[in-house]
Amino acid sequence: MRVLLVDDSRTMRNIQRSVLKQIGHEDVVEANDGVQALAELARQRPDLMLLDWNMPNMDGITVVHKVRETDKTLPIIMCTTEAEKSRVIEAIKAGVNNFVVKPFTAESLGAKINETIARIK
């Protein structure tokens, strides 16, 4: 399974990559904003996307809208500091499959990723 990590913080991508490795996923590609995410989606054809909300150039919610115009099935987990209920609802309505609020423990992020993968199978 190939996972696309999208976050403007390299530190955060490293942490997420480490969690993915712990749960057995080492095929990981990265993007540091929404524009690069769309390019990597087309190039790398990932099976799952872990997506930040607040990023330069293009934010995560715009990425979700753009992806869902053509791809209704790619599992997307929003991983963000945007914790308000209204934001969660906005993300789910846009087509996000799961939602992780930062800060997170390795266990909670791993569980959300596994839960999302289990739903696809």
Added chain:
Amino acid sequence: MDARFINPFVSAIRQVFETMVHTPVRVGKPMLKSAAGHNPDVSGVIGFSGDAAGCVILSFSFDVAAKVASSFAAATITPEHPDFADAIGELANMVAGNAKAEFHGLSVSISLPSVIVGRDHAVSQSRNFPHIVIPCETCFGAVNVEVGMKSERPQPARPVPAGATP
């Protein structure tokens, strides 16, 4: 400053540092910035806009910032490391995001983080509203959380009880 803007930052700094930096946080008594003492070496800054405007600044000495960034990243991160500012900015981002989730009834957006690195610097801010410093002690040393916020939404008029003279 409106007290409802302080408690969310106290909760957020505890939650973020305990979960991501792996240190308990002892929160001291909030004070006005003018009484808070010397300037920091590293500041992570996030702006707020919308129904409330202002900013939050996480500030550290070089030594504490390096230890905090290293614990967060699970790697040795010195102030010269290319990810040093990134790590401090992401911590400020998480504190701001968690705090704003507790601004009940207010629609507020946060900026992307800015990080200022330089010995004994000062961050100038609007003098139109007070800035409060929340002193915090972690197992890596002192972290100050400076909050300057004001509501941009007019307070609803209080109903006048029947029979009361205005």
